[in-house]
Amino acid sequence: MSTTTNTRSVDRYVSRLGQEPGLTERLDPVVWGEAPGPLDPELLASYEDDGYLQITGLLAPEEVDALDREIDRLVQDPEVRAAERTIIERGSDEVRSVFEVHHDGPFARLCRDPRLADVARQLLGDDVYIHQSRINLKPGFRGKEFYWHSDFETWHTEDGMPSMRAVSCSVSLTENTHVNGPLMVIAGSHRWFASCAGETPPDHHRESLRRQEIGVPSDEQLSDLADRGRIVGLTGPPGSVTFFECNAMHGSNGNITPFPRRNAFFVFNSVSNALQQPFAAPAPRPLHIASRDFTPLPRPEAD
Amino acid sequence: MSTTTNTRSVDRYVSRLGQEPGLTERLDPVVWGEAPGPLDPELLASYEDDGYLQITGLLAPEEVDALDREIDRLVQDPEVRAAERTIIERGSDEVRSVFEVHHDGPFARLCRDPRLADVARQLLGDDVYIHQSRINLKPGFRGKEFYWHSDFETWHTEDGMPSMRAVSCSVSLTENTHVNGPLMVIAGSHRWFASCAGETPPDHHRESLRRQEIGVPSDEQLSDLADRGRIVGLTGPPGSVTFFECNAMHGSNGNITPFPRRNAFFVFNSVSNALQQPFAAPAPRPLHIASRDFTPLPRPEAD
Numbered sequence: 169m170s171t172t173t174n175t176r177s178v179d180r181y182v183s184r185l186g187q188e189p190g191l192t193e194r195l196d197p198v199v200w201g202e203a204p205g206p207l208d209p210e211l212l213a214s215y216e217d218d219g220y221l222q223i224t225g226l227l228a229p230e231e232v233d234a235l236d237r238e239i240d241r242l243v244q245d246p247e248v249r250a251a252e253r254t255i256i257e258r259g260s261d262e263v264r265s266v267f268e269v270h271h272d273g274p275f276a277r278l279c280r281d282p283r284l285a286d287v288a289r290q291l292l293g294d295d296v297y298i299h300q301s302r303i304n305l306k307p308g309f310r311g312k313e314f315y316w317h318s319d320f321e322t323w324h325t326e327d328g329m330p331s332m333r334a335v336s337c338s339v340s341l342t343e344n345t346h347v348n349g350p351l352m353v354i355a356g357s358h359r360w361f362a363s364c365a366g367e368t369p370p371d372h373h374r375e376s377l378r379r380q381e382i383g384v385p386s387d388e389q390l391s392d393l394a395d396r397g398r399i400v401g402l403t404g405p406p407g408s409v410t411f412f413e414c415n416a417m418h419g420s421n422g423n424i425t426p427f428p429r430r431n432a433f434f435v436f437n438s439v440s441n442a443l444q445q446p447f448a449a450p451a452p453r454p455l456h457i458a459s460r461d462f463t464p465l466p467r468p469e470a471d
Numbered sequence: 472m473s474t475t476t477n478t479r480s481v482d483r484y485v486s487r488l489g490q491e492p493g494l495t496e497r498l499d500p501v502v503w504g505e506a507p508g509p510l511d512p513e514l515l516a517s518y519e520d521d522g523y524l525q526i527t528g529l530l531a532p533e534e535v536d537a538l539d540r541e542i543d544r545l546v547q548d549p550e551v552r553a554a555e556r557t558i559i560e561r562g563s564d565e566v567r568s569v570f571e572v573h574h575d576g577p578f579a580r581l582c583r584d585p586r587l588a589d590v591a592r593q594l595l596g597d598d599v600y601i602h603q604s605r606i607n608l609k610p611g612f613r614g615k616e617f618y619w620h621s622d623f624e625t626w627h628t629e630d631g632m633p634s635m636r637a638v639s640c641s642v643s644l645t646e647n648t649h650v651n652g653p654l655m656v657i658a659g660s661h662r663w664f665a666s667c668a669g670e671t672p673p674d675h676h677r678e679s680l681r682r683q684e685i686g687v688p689s690d691e692q693l694s695d696l697a698d699r700g701r702i703v704g705l706t707g708p709p710g711s712v713t714f715f716e717c718n719a720m721h722g723s724n725g726n727i728t729p730f731p732r733r734n735a736f737f738v739f740n741s742v743s744n745a746l747q748q749p750f751a752a753p754a755p756r757p758l759h760i761a762s763r764d765f766t767p768l769p770r771p772e773a774d
Binding site for chain 1: 704
């Protein structure tokens with residue numbers, strides 16, 4: 169296992185340090201390098217422009233079924249329910265997320281699958297490791313919203329990720345429609361860093377994974393980003409996969425429909441972008457939320 | 472002013488009276504009578520099948536602007552803010568609704584406009600009066616959901632409306648998109664009455680207008696209705712008008728986008744369907760929520 173350094177680079181994305189909240193220009197490339205991969209130039213350009221990329225029906229129905237069964241198994245396992253890596257929905261005892269699903273079993277195989285990992289390697293121009301993995305369950309009828317946030321803002325301030333050289337990957341296991349609270353991305357928002365007010369309290373992740381209050385962009389920042397870009401609701405059949413840039417502003421409305429949503433979520437980080445000390449938090453978050461094992465995922469030819 | 476009778480018809484839609492919640496067949500027509508009106512047979516048939524009808528861009532932009540200015544005036548008027556007919560958003564001091572806007576001014580003219588009132592008269596085959604009117608404001612960023620409900624279930628149990636011979640009309644003053652929490656209707660749900668569990672507590676409207684807990688259909692009823700019909704999110708430019716049958720199951724998700732929503736809402740009831748005593752509540756609701764002035768709106772030729 170690689171280990172983190174005790175050093176810290178210059179902080180190029182200042183947030184939660186008493187500065188005025190604002191939008192500053194992104195200082196990193198969006199697509200890193202020009203190594204070949206599964207994405208053609210048109211798809212690369214659309215990711216570069218919009219900060220996300222959706223591939224409809226990438227997984228076959230039987231693959232989706234197998235992953236779905238694995239989720240059923242996980243949420244019914246008393247040990248998993250009781251584990252710290254499991255988040256229970258506010259106001260109910262339903263499982264909302266299970267972290268760290270990339271070590272073994274179907275989800276470990278899924279994130280190593282070249283249909284996902286090769287895309288991440290191509291976008292980041294580097295070998296990659298899993299910074300975070302989880303399954304998310306958004307119940308029907310009473311599904312709560314996820315408020316707007318840039319993942320990178322949290323990973324930078326709380327986990328010590330120095331640069332915007334990571335990509336999130338959401339694998340939908342249920343149909344996403346316009347009415348059941350699908351992922352919304354502000355297309356184009358990845359070009360701006362929204363620095364946030366406030367200061368990270370100790371053990372912030374215990375609350376923030378249920379309802380985030382620190383690291384939340386202001387109304388003005390969100391209005392500006394929505395004016396500069398556009399809000400897109402990502403719909404598609406089960407097995408669709410969305411890659412979104414680590415700094416893309418995203419969130420989702422609640423869900424009162426009877427139709428629950430399930431997805432698997434993987435964060436691929438460049439091995440050259442390994443975590444340092446947090447840039448604006450008293451201590452790093454636990455390893456099940458922010459891995460410090462920077463061992464590259466095996467490339468297909470090495471299998 | 473006409474006055475209510477003290478009698479009550481046979482209760483054909485039993486709810487909140489200790490019965491098992493279930494779905495029973497509608498006992499009233501959807502389209503009443505065959506008098507001519509603005510809707511052609513195709514539109515009538517679609518209303519009959521789906522329980523709603525949307526007319527895109529019915530109002531011109533300058534009409535929308537005038538109504539918008541009237542809302543600005545109302546929500547800034549300290550007397551209106553303090554009035555009992557005004558509902559303030561949970562967890563903020565923003566105005567969520569102002570009731571009883573149909574007596575004078577632009578909203579009074581709007582609900583008497585033949586583009587609206589003639590449609591209501593045609594659908595209900597009768598003269599009509601305004602059972603309820605209000606403007607609704609759903610803020611951006613932190614707009615709360617409106618949970619699923621049939622208006623008729625409340626109007627029957629709490630207001631004493633005997634039959635399903637009323638139509639709601641929502642006039643959008645802002646753009647409704649898939650992402651800003653638009654009105655959702657379960658198309659086809661108007662054919663079934665979802666009787667509800669529980670018992671109406673005294674002064675229920677004080678709480679129910681902010682967050683309803685009694686008169687709420689069960690998960691099973693909603694799943695059944697969604698299986699029998701389909702959930703439709705109603706989008707369209709400002710000035711679009713939706714008519715929906717009084718028993719159509721509807722609701723809306725929350726709204727985290729920066730784009731607020733505003734609409735005017737009128738309930739046209741048939742004068743032959745005047746209110747009686749409540750079918751399942753200790754006392755009728757206040758007159759600003761459920762009018763007992765059954766005077767017909769003037770027909771255009773009488774102007």
